[in-house]
Amino acid sequence: MTDTYSLLRLFADSWMLLAMSAFFLGACLWAFRPGARAVHDEAAMAIFRDSPTPADGDDQPRDPT
Known part of the structure; x- marks a missing residue:
């Protein structure tokens, strides 16, 4: 008769x-199915x-000085 450890190890x-x-x-x-894009x-x-x-022209960084 096998012990519990051996039985669980065989199953795993x-x-x-x-x-x-x-x-x-x-x-x-599932993640890479065609409809998931x-x-x-x-x-x-x-x-x-x-x-x-941003409004038109506001996407440029402002000069801090």
Whole structure:
């Protein structure tokens, strides 16, 4: 009869490795799916959503002197 440690190690070395690999592959495929580009672009620009846009000519740095 095997002890608990050996049984859990056997499970981790075989089925859990397979399950974690399948989850990782699924997460990569989900992130790089063709329809995700718009979602990723919107998330990338979310920090700029509430910032004011500069008026015409105000985008140049001002001379501090």
